[in-house]
Amino acid sequence: MNMLESKVIQTRFEKEIFIEEKSTININGFRSLDKNTPFYEFMIGLDLIRIRDNEYYGTKKSYVSIRISEDLQSLFILEPDVQSIFAIKNKQEKEAAIELIQYVLVDSQTFKQVVLEMISNLKKENVVNGFEVKEAKAKLAVLERLLNVREEDVKFTIRMENIA
Template sequence: KLNMLESKVIQTRCEKEIFIEEKSNININGFRSLDKNIPFYELMIGLDLMRIRDDEYYGTKKSYVSVRISEDLQSLFVLEPDVQSIFAIKNKQEKEAAIELIQYLLVDSQTFKQVVSEMIGNLKKENVVNGFEVKEAKAKLAVLERLLNVSDEDINFTIRRENIA
C-alpha cells in the first residue's frame, strides 16, 4: 500500500509553510508547573516547518506555540509565545490556517500522540529523588497524559487576531 505522509500547508503571502507529520518535526519542551503567580501549567510545542518560496526550497524553520493548561487540567489555552511564534507576521487568514493546524495537532494527530506517549514513557523511567522533583514529575505526567485526550471543545485560542502585516 502507498504510505503517503500527512502534510499541512499554511500559505502566506510570500511562502508556503509545510508541516510534514513526522515525529522528528514535533518537539515539546519548556514545561512549567503551577506557581502562585501563574495558576497554569505551561509548555511549548515546536514544529519544524518546511519553507517553499517561488517553488524553491527555502530551508526549514522552527515555529512555536505556547499551551497553558488550567490547574484542574480541563481547559487548554493556546497562546503566542514571545519568540518564533507560528502566528508571527501572519494576517487574519494565515493565522486561522495556523490555528487549524494547531487544533489538528492537539486533537487528531496520531503522530503528536506518539511523541507525547514516548515522553510519558521516558518520564516514568526517570529516577527522581527529592520531593520537589517527584512533585514536578507527577505534574508533568498529568499534563502529558491530558494531552493524549483533547477535544475541540477543550481548546481556547487566545491569539491576537488583528492584522499585523
Template sequence: MNMLESKVIQTRFEKEIFIEEKSNIEINGFHTLDKNTSFYEFMVGLDLIRIRDNEYYGNKTSYVNIRISEDFQSLFVIEPDVQSVFAIKNKQEKEAAIELIQYLLVDSQTFKQVVSEMISNIKRENVVNVFEVKEANIKLAVLERLLNVSNEDIKFMIRLENIA
C-alpha cells in the same frame, strides 16, 4: 509506498509545510504552578519547510505556547513572544495556523505518539527526592491530559487582526 500526512499554510510570501513526523514535533519549556500562576505551561515546536517561489527556502521551527488550567479542564493556545507560528501573518493565515494547531492537539496520532514517548521516559526516570517526584507527577498529569483533547477544550488567545 509510505504516504505522510502534511499541512500547508499559504502566506503571501511562501508556503510553510508541516510534515507529520515525530522528528518535526518538540515539546519543551515546562512551567508548573507557583504563587504567581494558576496554570501549567509548555511550548510545542513544529519544524516547517519553507517554499518560496516554488523553491526550497529552508526550514524553520515555529512555536506555540500551551497553557493548561490548574484543574486540567481547559487548554489555552497562547502566541509566544519569539518564533511564533502566528508571526507575520494576516487574519486568514493565522486561521490556517489555528487549524494546524487544532489538528495537532486533537487528531494527530503522531503528536500523541510523541506525548506517549515522553510519558514513558518520565516514568523511567530515576527520581530521588520529593521535589523531583512532584515535578514528574505534574508533567505526567499534563502530558496525559494531552492524550484526550477535544476541540471544545481548546481556547485560542491569539490576536487575529491583520498585522502582516
C-alpha cells in the same frame, strides 16, 4: 509506498509545510503551578518546510505556547514571544495556523506518539527528592491530558489583527 500526512499554510510570501513525523514535533519549556502562575505551561515546536517561488527556501521551527488550567480541563493557546507560528501573518494566515494547531492537538496520531514517548521516558526517570517527584507527577498529569484533547477543550487567545 509510505505516504506522509502534511498540512500547508499559504502565506503571501511562501508556503509553510508541516510534515507529520515524530521528528518534526517537540514539546519543551514545561512550567508547573506555583503561587504566581495558577496553570501549567509548555511550548510545542513544529518544524516547517518553507517553499518560496516554488523552490525550497529552508526550514524553520515555529512555536505555540500552551497553558492548561489547574484542573486540567481547558487548554489555552497563546502566541509566544519568539519564533511564533503566528508571526508576520494576516488574519486568514493566522486562521490556517490555528487549524494546524487544532489538528496537532486533537487529531494527530503522531503528536500522541510523541506524548506517549515522553510519558514513557518520564516514568523511567530517577527522581530523588520531593520536589522532583511533585514536578514529575504534574508533568505526567499534563502529558496524559494531552492524549485526550477534544476540540471544545481548546481556547485560542491570540491576537487576530493584521500585523503583516
